[in-house]
Structure formats: C-alpha cells, structure tokens
Amino acid sequence: MTLTRRALLGQGLGLCLLVALPAAASPAADAREDRPPGEPVDEEVPFGAWLRVAPDGAVTVMLAATELGQGVMTALPMLVAEELDIPLDRVRVRFAPAARAYRFSFGEEGPIRMQLTGGSRSVAQLSEPMRRAGATARALLVAAAARRWGLPAGRLHTAEGAVHGPGGRRLGYGELAAEAAALPVPRGVRLKPPSRWKLLGTSPPRLDTPAKVLGTAVFGIDARLPDQLAATVRAAPSFGGRLRALDPAPALAVPGVEDVVVEDTWFAVVARDTWTAFRAARALRPDWEPGPHAGLDTKTVEDHLAARLDADRGFRVRGDGDLDRALARAARTLEAEYRLPYLHHATLEPMNATALVDGDRAEVWVPTQNQQQSLTALHRATGVPRSRCRVHTTLAGGGFGRRAEVDVVEQVGRVTRRFPGRPVALVWTREEDFTHGFYRPAVTARLRGGVDASGRPIAYGVHLCGTNIAERYVPPALANRGPFLNFVVEGLAELPYALGAVEVRFTRAELPVPVGSWRSVGNSHNAVFKECFIDELLALGGRDPVEGRLELLRDAPDHARVLRLAAETAGWGGPGGARGVAVHASFGSVVATVVEVSVEDDRLRVERITAAADCGPVVHPDIVRQQVEGGSLFALSAALHGGLEFRDGGVAQDNFHAYPVLRLARAPAVDVRLVRGSRRSRGGVGEIAVPPLAPALLNAVRAATGRAVRSLPLSRHFTV
Amino acid sequence: MRLLVDGEWRAVEVEPERPLLWVLRDALGLTGTKYGCGIGLCGACTVLVGDEAVRSCALPVSAVGDRPVTTVAGLARDGEPSVVQQAWIDLEVPQCGYCQPGQVLAATALLRRNPAPTDADIDRAMTNLCRCGTYGRIRAAIHLAARRIADGARP
Numbered sequence: 024m025t026l027t028r029r030a031l032l033g034q035g036l037g038l039c040l041l042v043a044l045p046a047a048a049s050p051a052a053d054a055r056e057d058r059p060p061g062e063p064v065d066e067e068v069p070f071g072a073w074l075r076v077a078p079d080g081a082v083t084v085m086l087a088a089t090e091l092g093q094g095v096m097t098a099l100p101m102l103v104a105e106e107l108d109i110p111l112d113r114v115r116v117r118f119a120p121a122a123r124a125y126r127f128s129f130g131e132e133g134p135i136r137m138q139l140t141g142g143s144r145s146v147a148q149l150s151e152p153m154r155r156a157g158a159t160a161r162a163l164l165v166a167a168a169a170r171r172w173g174l175p176a177g178r179l180h181t182a183e184g185a186v187h188g189p190g191g192r193r194l195g196y197g198e199l200a201a202e203a204a205a206l207p208v209p210r211g212v213r214l215k216p217p218s219r220w221k222l223l224g225t226s227p228p229r230l231d232t233p234a235k236v237l238g239t240a241v242f243g244i245d246a247r248l249p250d251q252l253a254a255t256v257r258a259a260p261s262f263g264g265r266l267r268a269l270d271p272a273p274a275l276a277v278p279g280v281e282d283v284v285v286e287d288t289w290f291a292v293v294a295r296d297t298w299t300a301f302r303a304a305r306a307l308r309p310d311w312e313p314g315p316h317a318g319l320d321t322k323t324v325e326d327h328l329a330a331r332l333d334a335d336r337g338f339r340v341r342g343d344g345d346l347d348r349a350l351a352r353a354a355r356t357l358e359a360e361y362r363l364p365y366l367h368h369a370t371l372e373p374m375n376a377t378a379l380v381d382g383d384r385a386e387v388w389v390p391t392q393n394q395q396q397s398l399t400a401l402h403r404a405t406g407v408p409r410s411r412c413r414v415h416t417t418l419a420g421g422g423f424g425r426r427a428e429v430d431v432v433e434q435v436g437r438v439t440r441r442f443p444g445r446p447v448a449l450v451w452t453r454e455e456d457f458t459h460g461f462y463r464p465a466v467t468a469r470l471r472g473g474v475d476a477s478g479r480p481i482a483y484g485v486h487l488c489g490t491n492i493a494e495r496y497v498p499p500a501l502a503n504r505g506p507f508l509n510f511v512v513e514g515l516a517e518l519p520y521a522l523g524a525v526e527v528r529f530t531r532a533e534l535p536v537p538v539g540s541w542r543s544v545g546n547s548h549n550a551v552f553k554e555c556f557i558d559e560l561l562a563l564g565g566r567d568p569v570e571g572r573l574e575l576l577r578d579a580p581d582h583a584r585v586l587r588l589a590a591e592t593a594g595w596g597g598p599g600g601a602r603g604v605a606v607h608a609s610f611g612s613v614v615a616t617v618v619e620v621s622v623e624d625d626r627l628r629v630e631r632i633t634a635a636a637d638c639g640p641v642v643h644p645d646i647v648r649q650q651v652e653g654g655s656l657f658a659l660s661a662a663l664h665g666g667l668e669f670r671d672g673g674v675a676q677d678n679f680h681a682y683p684v685l686r687l688a689r690a691p692a693v694d695v696r697l698v699r700g701s702r703r704s705r706g707g708v709g710e711i712a713v714p715p716l717a718p719a720l721l722n723a724v725r726a727a728t729g730r731a732v733r734s735l736p737l738s739r740h741f742t743v
Numbered sequence: 744m745r746l747l748v749d750g751e752w753r754a755v756e757v758e759p760e761r762p763l764l765w766v767l768r769d770a771l772g773l774t775g776t777k778y779g780c781g782i783g784l785c786g787a788c789t790v791l792v793g794d795e796a797v798r799s800c801a802l803p804v805s806a807v808g809d810r811p812v813t814t815v816a817g818l819a820r821d822g823e824p825s826v827v828q829q830a831w832i833d834l835e836v837p838q839c840g841y842c843q844p845g846q847v848l849a850a851t852a853l854l855r856r857n858p859a860p861t862d863a864d865i866d867r868a869m870t871n872l873c874r875c876g877t878y879g880r881i882r883a884a885i886h887l888a889a890r891r892i893a894d895g896a897r898p
Contacts, residue, residue: 092838092875228835235840236831237824238775238815242841245774253769298765301781371779371787371841371874420777420841421874453780645835649877653838656876679784679872688866690878 068200070163071208072124073156074103080184080197082107083115084153087125087138088145089392090118090231091422092653093709094646097229098146099153101642105222106157106215109184109196116230118416121394127152130611140392141427141540143610143707146642150705158212160203167203168194217640226645231418243390243417246377248446252281253297254438255304255450258289258459261672262535263314266290274303283307284438291438297450304452316535317672324669325362328467328532331488337528338504340512346471349482349524353473356482357563359556361470362734363548364666366463366541367674369684372420373456374431377448378439384411387435390419392426400429404436423657424540428461454677461539462667464490464511464532468552478564480575485515485552486528492538503531514549514609514714519582520557520575536669542657543713546609551735554605554718559731568604568722569595582606584698585615585635592696593617593633600630603722605715610707612638616655616715619691622727627741629659629689629720634712635696639703647708652693654712660685662717663743666736689743746807748773749817759805763797764788766804767814775815775844779872786871789845790814796852796868815844818851826896827851830888838875845871850885854898859889 067075067083075083084103090096100114119125119138126136128148161181168186169176171194179188185195217223234240259265271283274292279299284291290309294300350356376389378401385407391397397414401407419426435449451459466489473482491511493502501507508529509516515527541547561571569590576583586606589595595602599619606615619631634651641647664683668675676682717735724741725731732740746753748771755770767773767790776799779787783801790799791813818825824832827850837843846869853860853868860868865885873881892898 090839092840094838228832229837231840232832232835232837233824235837235843236828236847237819238844238847240840241774242777244778247772247774296765296769297778298761298769369874371777371785371839371872373778419839421839423874450778453782453785649835649838649880652879653876656878657874660874660876678782679780680782684872684874685876685878686872687869687878687881690876692879693876 068204070160070204071156073153074160076160076196076200078197078200080195081113081115082109082196083117085119085125086116087119087127087149089140089390089416089419089422089426091140091392091419091426093145093650094229094643095140095145096231097227098642098646099149100230101222101227102150102153103157105220106154107161108181111222111227111230113184119394121398121414126395138395139427140422141424143709143711147611147705147707150642154214155212158214159208162209162212163203163206164196164199166206166209167199170202223642224640224644226643229646240418242372242420243377243388244372244375244420244450246388246417246448248377248379251377251446251448252293252295252442253300253448253450254291254293254435255297255300255452256289256291256434256455257304257307257309258455259311259314260458261311261313262316262319262537264288264672265312265314266309267312268310269307271307273306273308277303277306282441284441286437289434291434291449293438293442293447297448301452313672319535319672320670321668321675324365324465324534324536325467327534328362328465328488331530331532332467332469332486335530337486337530338508339526339528340508341516341525341527344524346482346484346524346526350471350473353482354476355563356471356473357559359470359559359731359733360467361552361555362467363465363551364735365465365536366661366665367457367460367667367682368421368423368425368541369457369682370419370421370423370425373453374451375449376431376435377446378435379446380405380407380440380442381444383407384413385436386413386415387432388415388417389432390417390426391429391432392419392422392424393429396429397432400432401436404433405440423542424544425460427540457677457682458674460674461537463541463547464492464538466548470552470556472556472560474560474564478566480520480557480560480564481523483518483520483522483524483556483560484526485556486530487511487515487552488530488532489548490532490534490536490538492540492544495539499531503529509545511545512549513545514607515553517608518553519579519608520572521578522575542654543609543710546607546710546714550605550607550714551718551721554607554715555721555731555733558603558718558722558725572604572606581613581637581703582608582615585613585637588696588698589615589617589633589635592635592694593619593631601723601727603719603724603726605718605722607714609711609714611704612636612706612708612711614651614711614715616712616719618716618719618723620720620723620727622724622741625742627724627737627743629691631691632659632693632716633696634693634715635698636711637698637701637703638708638711639701639705641697644697647697648695650708651695651712654710655693655716656685656690658713658716659690659720662720662735663689663737666739744804746804747809747811749812749814755804757804760803763790763799763802763804763807763812767799773814773816777841777844779842785842786845786849787842789848789871791848791852794852794855796849813848815847818847825851826891826898827854827884827888830884830891834880834884834887836877836880836884838877842871842873846873846881850881850888851898853885854888854892858892858898860885
C-alpha cells in the first residue's frame with residue numbers, strides 16, 4: 024500500500040460522526056439501547072477511545088479493524104495487554120463504531136486515515152496506537168495507586184492486571200479505574216522495549232476460535248433483531264443494464280411475502296424469512312433492459328486487451344536505461360505474452376446486511392471491511408442524517424477485499440426505509456454474489472527481455488493492459504497517469520532485480536466489468552509477470568532459478584534471505600518432483616514460495632508448497648503461519664480454477680459448479696518458515712503469501728514439462 | 744411437524760419442501776448452520792441426520808422424518824466441546840470461521856464411521872469448501888481427534 028492508494032481512497036469520503044457502540048454478540052440487545060454516541064456500556068470506565076476497564080478489572084479493547092479471519096481480534100488486544108500487564112484472557116474485544124477516532128493511517132507517507140480493513144495494514148499501523156493506549160492506561164492506574172498509598176509511583180509495579188506495592192500491597196485495575204481515568208493524561212509515556220515483552224512474539228490461543236468452533240460466533244448473516252423481515256435482491260444481469268418492467272404479482276402470491284421493492288437497476292423481495300424471499304424472487308420474470316454492453320463475452324474481453332496493446336505504446340511508469348538498446352545488445356532475446364483472467368472473491372458468507380430505520384435514526388449490522396463508507400452509504404440510502412446513523416460491525420465470513428465495497432449497505436438502506444421500525448435482513452443468493460461482484464481485473468502483459476553472452480539477464484520490459492481499479496475512485500485521466508497508477512503496476516514498478524534496462528508501461532483497458540480490490544490487488548497479477556518472465560530469462564541464459572535470482576538480488580538482501588530460506592527448506596535441487604520458485608515483496612513484507620508439482624500426461628498435481636516470509640517483528644507467529652498457509656491455498660485455488668467467463672454482457676458463472684474452488688483433497692501441505700532476526704520494520708501479513716504462489720506454480724509447470732504456460736487458470740491447460 | 748434437533752423434539756410449522764437449513768436457521772434460530780451456496784456444493788450447511796453428514800440446504804425438511812438432526816450447537820456434551828471440536832480448538836483451525844461448523848460436522852460423521860481415517864479417507868470425506876485455506880489444519884485436527892478416540896474419547 025503506498026501513498027497512491029492512500030490519496031485516492033480519501034477521495035469522496037465525507038465526514039463521519041461518532042456513533043454508539045455496537046455489542047458484538049447481541050444485535051437485539053444493542054438495538055434496544057439508545058445510548059448517546061460514544062457512551063460506555065455498563066460500568067466500564069473509558070481510557071480514551073481504545074480501551075475501557077470494568078469494575079471487575081476486565082479490559083475491553085475497541086477494534087478499529089474487522090476480523091476477517093486474519094486474526095486482528097487477537098493480535099490487536101495482545102498489543103494492549105503487553106503494555107498493560109494483563110493476561111490476555113482478561114481482555115474482551117468489541118468492534119468499534121464508525122467514528123473519526125477509529126480511522127487509522129495507511130503508513131508513514133501520507134496523512135490519509137480511514138476506518139477500512141485493507142492493505143494488510145491493521146496490525147502494522149495500529150500497533151503503535153494500541154501499545155500507547157495500553158501504556159497510558161497503565162501509567163494512570165499506577166498513578167492512582169500511588170495516590171491511594173501515598174507512595175511514589177516509582178516504587179510500584181504492575182503484573183497480572185493489578186498494581187503492586189511494597190509489603191504485598193495490591194490493587195486490581197477495576198478498583199482503580201474510576202480514579203485513574205480522572206487523572207491528567209501523562210505525556211511521553213514510554214513503551215516497553217522488546218526485550219521486556221512477555222506476550223508479543225508468542226502464540227496464545229486466538230480469542231475468536233472457541234466461538235467459531237462451537238458455532239456461537241455471530242456473522243452478519245446471523246444478525247437477529249426482534250420482528251425482523253428478510254429480503255433478497257436481483258440486480259440487472261448485464262453490466263449497465265436496467266430494470267425495464269416487473270410484474271410483482273407472482274411474488275406477492277407467495278405466502279409470507281410482504282412487498283416487492285423496485286429500483287432502477289434492481290429489485291428486492293421482502294418476506295417473513297430468507298427462504299420465502301429467495302423462492303418468491305425466483306417466481307418473478309423481470310424484463311431487463313440489457314444496456315450498452317449486451318454483446319460482451321469472454322472473447323470480447325481477451326480481444327480487447329490484445330487490441331489495446333497493439334494500438335497503444337502505453338504510459339511509461341518506469342524506465343531505467345534504454346530498453347531497445349539493451350535488447351539490441353543482448354546475446355539472446357525473448358518475447359512472451361501472459362494473460363490473466365478476472366477473478367471473483369467468492370467469500371463463503373454471501374453478501375448481506377441487516378438494517379433498521381426508526382424515526383430519525385438508522386442502523387446497520389454488516390460484515391464490512393469499510394465502516395467509514397458503510398456509514399456514508401447508510402446515510403445516502405435512508406436520508407437519515409449521518410449523526411443519527413450507526414454502523415455495527417459483525418464477524419465476516421471471508422472478505423478478501425469484496426467487503427470493502429458497500430453496495431449491500433446501500434441496498435439494505437433503500438429497502439429498509441420503506442419499513443419504518445422494522446429491521447430488514449438482506450441476504451444475497453450465491454448466484455447474486457457470483458454475478459454482481461467487484462472483480463480482480465483481467466490483465467494481459469507483453470514482455471521483452473534479453474541476456475548477455477554470459478547468460479545474465481540485462482533487459483526487462485513489460486507492457487500491461489487492464490482496468491486500473493483507481494478508476495473506481497478518481498476520473499480515468501487522473502487515475503491512469505502519475506501516482507494513481509500504483510494500483511495496477513504495484514510490484515512491477517519496484518522490480519528488485521539488478522537488470523540494467525527496465526521498462527514498465529501501462530495501457531488502460533476500456534471494459535465495463537466492475538472491478539475492485541482482490542487480496543493483494545495489483546501484486547496478484549504483477550508477481551506473475553515479474554517472476555515468470557525472470558524465470559524464463561534465467562532459463563534462456565542457462566541459469567538456475569534460485570542462484571540466478573540471488574545474483575540479481577544483490578541490492579535486495581531481504582529478498583535474498585527469504586529466497587535462500589524457502590529454497591533450503593524445500594530441498595531445492597534435491598530429489599523430488601519438479602519445483603518452481605518466486606519471491607515477491609508486498610505490503611512491507613517479503614515472501615518466497617517454492618511449489619513442487621507432478622505432471623503425468625495432462626494431469627497436474629501440486630505436491631507441496633514451501634513459503635518463507637519476512638514480516639519484520641511478529642506479534643503472533645501462529646497467526647502469521649495461518650495467513651501464509653491460507654493465503655497460499657487461496658492463491659492456488661485461483662491459479663488452478665479461477666477465471667470469470669462472460670456471456671450476454673454479464674458474468675456467466677453463478678455458483679461453485681461453474682467457478683470451482685480448491686477442495687481439501689487437492690490442497691497440498693504448506694510448510695511455512697518465518698525469518699529469524701528480521702531487520703525489517705513491521706510489515707503486513709494478510710495478503711503477502713498470495714502474489715508469489717501463482718508464478719512459483721507456473722515456473723514449476725515449466726520445469727516439469729519444458730513448456731511455458733502463460734495463461735491462467737491452469738484448468739484450461741491441464742486436468743487439475 | 745415435529746423434528747428431533749440436538750436432542751430435543753421441536754414443533755415447527757413450515758412448508759414440507761422448505762430445506763432443513765432454513766428451518767434450522769429461521770424457525771429454530773440455530774444460526775450455527777450456515778447458508779453458502781444453496782445447492783449442496785459448499786457444505787457450509789452440513790448437519791448430521793442420524794450419523795450421516797447431510798447438506799441441509801438441499802434436503803426438504805419433510806425428508807428428515809424421525810431421524811435425529813445434530814447441528815454444531817448439539818455437539819458439546821455437558822458444556823464440553825466434542826472431541827472433534829476440541830481438536831479444532833487445540834490446532835487453531837479456523838480463520839474466518841464461516842465454514843467450520845460444517846467442517847466439524849463432516850469430520851464428526853467421518854470419525855463415527857471410521858475412527859482411524861487415512862489421508863485418502865479424509866480426502867474422500869471432507870469435500871466442504873474453505874476459502875481461507877485451513878485444509879492442512881483440518882486434516883491435522885482429524886488425525887488428532889482420531890488419536891484421542893483411540894485413547895477412549897467418544898466421537
């Protein structure tokens with residue numbers, strides 16, 4: 024995540040005002056509450072925005088980031104607990120309301136702060152405020168104890184959620200909370216040096232695990248409010264399509280149906296329960312106006328990208344040296360075209376949101392990655408002033424970037440305002456979820472490169488064409504020149520290899536397919552172009568993929584380190600199947616992945632994955648391992664099976680039979696290694712394993728077959 | 744209509760063709776059973792009918808009859824997680840967690856009919872989708888539960 028994205032995500036997002044606290048576990052209880060904004064619940068004493076201390080000494084940590092599976096519900100409270108000297112099992116968590124206080128930074132470079140879980144930045148960017156909140160509260164509690172006992176604070180210490188003094192004196196945090204919170208907030212509180220950390224760097228049990236295993240965890244789809252209605256929607260099946268006419272009678276004839284809500288490009292069926300709404304929606308025969316893109320199909324998309332590359336030289340994003348001259352000087356040269364498809368997120372929990380519009384207030388319970396824009400969407404859809412809108416975040420059944428979009432909040436707001444005082448739970452069908460996504464853009468890249476007489480790569484040129492997702496936020500003229508280009512060129516623009524001549528060019532695609540962030544964003548395609556073509560050039564020069572890369576990584580020691588670690592762990596060069604490797608930096612971390620495959624006739628099998636990561640100082644190593652294991656398999660699923668197809672101007676696949684995803688039987692073991700003694704600052708974790716997987720896999724396929732496969736998914740080339 | 748769910752007889756007034764999933768979630772408030780695809784492909788809605796793992800989104804409630812239905816909420820005994828649930832907790836299987844009730848029930852059905860499954864047995868039985876990629880830990884947790892069953896735990 025760079026300044027580019029920071030800058031543009033800030034566009035068009037207005038002010039958010041403080042809204043009241045959500046109770047994570049109980050929407051019903053929360054709806055009955057009508058607390059003034061920001062009022063603490065029960066007897067809890069607030070210590071700033073981030074934490075509260077209850078009379079029994081339990082500490083509640085407010086989470087500015089959404090738990091999508093990436094572990095923030097555990098890692099963020101660990102940061103507080105470390106500084107506060109309280110056992111993790113005495114810490115409770117609550118998702119923060121959409122409010123200015125909970126916006127957080129995109130990094131050191133820019134002033135933009137957003138309440139949006141994305142860019143793998145939650146732990147990296149919140150670690151300082153969370154630690155500071157814990158340390159400040161601790162200092163206040165010590166000061167309160169010092170006053171009670173008439174002793175200097177320096178003679179007291181904290182442990183296990185209590186302040187301890189000479190002669191066995193002890194006061195629990197709960198006993199001190201009210202006094203402590205009333206004291207002046209100290210300045211310049213010191214954070215614990217890493218040498219004194221007891222919790223950070225260890226792997227205590229995740230706080231969300233038991234509820235998720237026992238089935239008591241409340242996801243968005245599980246929100247239950249008194250007297251709630253259910254709804255489902257159908258939107259135009261083609262891009263740019265509209266609803267010309269709809270006879271609601273067949274739906275209204277279904278017992279239990281309350282209403283059919285008709286909008287410009289979609290309609291909703293509202294019923295007493297979800298299944299009735301689903302059934303009634305199926306009974307309708309909407310007359311859709313197909314819109315201007317009705318002829319679009321899969322081939323249109325591929326042809327368009329190729330034609331644009333033919334017609335346009337592209338905007339030069341990076342140019343080191345003279346590529347044409349270097350190619351002319353090269354002993355051997357190579358050209359290749361790589362084609363990558365549109366991808367869907369396919370979160371297992373379909374899009375959903377539950378809302379209530381009552382009098383002059385509106386509330387939504389939603390598994391969102393984007394509290395800030397959810398508030399705006401609720402306000403716009405219901406007409407309720409922002410100050411009376413509340414966003415309650417629930418657990419999310421996967422996100423991967425899809426839940427950064429707030430389309431479903433807009434829809435539930437439009438529907439719910441017709442039912443004053445009655446909550447409406449909107450749930451999309453899986454079919455709606457597949458066909459109305461914000462997809463990872465298809466990207467085609469043409470590459471040119473060369474090696475010198477010794478076989479060393481000396482020229483690397485890439486020209487890519489696709490939709491820049493920055494166009495979602497700023498006009499194309501602004502999006503496709505200058506810093507906003509980072510969305511589409513990230514990972515290529517920072518090519519780490521010492522190559523002499525490097526050129527990166529970008530040509531804008533003009534396609535109507537909706538696009539958005541998909542786990543690792545531009546890195547998800549650019550790592551393929553970068554790592555597959557370097558592998559091809561090393562092969563052209565007779566170099567080993569690992570040794571050859573190391574030679575080119577002399578200015579990138581962290582890349583070299585993870586590459587060596589992954590190669591050693593995977594038994595590179597030793598017995599076993601064909602192996603491929605890739606190394607890629609994203610979100611402030613570096614990951615090297617080795618994939619081992621076997622190919623017999625047309626059957627491709629992935630046997631083993633090894634991934635080494637350097638993320639800087641790690642809060643919870645096992646969560647990092649989970650993310651690298653899971654991110655590798657998420658990416659493997661996409662590389663083997665993922666690829667949207669289009670027909671009649673819309674998405675052709677509507678469920679998992681047509682868009683398969685990886686199952687257990689084909690999921691290889693993932694061996695994860697974390698670099699010890701990292702020299703990096705704290706990097707991201709949630710997305711970093713995705714980029715290197717596909718290129719490592721394609722490189723392994725080339726090692727196994729001698730043939731460079733240059734398009735995905737692999738299911739179009741092999742039986743997988 | 745009467746249904747035996749998680750050890751209790753429950754009366755429900757629903758259409759006979761209504762899938763069991765939506766009876767559990769909406770009529771009985773058992774939201775641990777998840778909607779994922781609606782056509783029996785993803786397994787998020789997996790429950791036990793008798794000892795068999797069934798995709799409840801594709802099973803009309805009228806087809807259940809007198810057979811006992813077990814959801815994720817009915818696995819714990821005396822407030823203690825089942826041996827499969829405990830293995831899931833010990834190995835930190837879940838990430839987002841949405842598929843895990845179905846995974847736990849599919850694993851429970853496997854272990855009840857085959858208390859010592861091989862990797863190939865697990866491959867065949869565990870067809871539920873997980874988008875977070877927890878498959879490696881699911882496999883390890885099934886083996887862990889199998890070891891505990893061999894030591895006398897009840898699946």
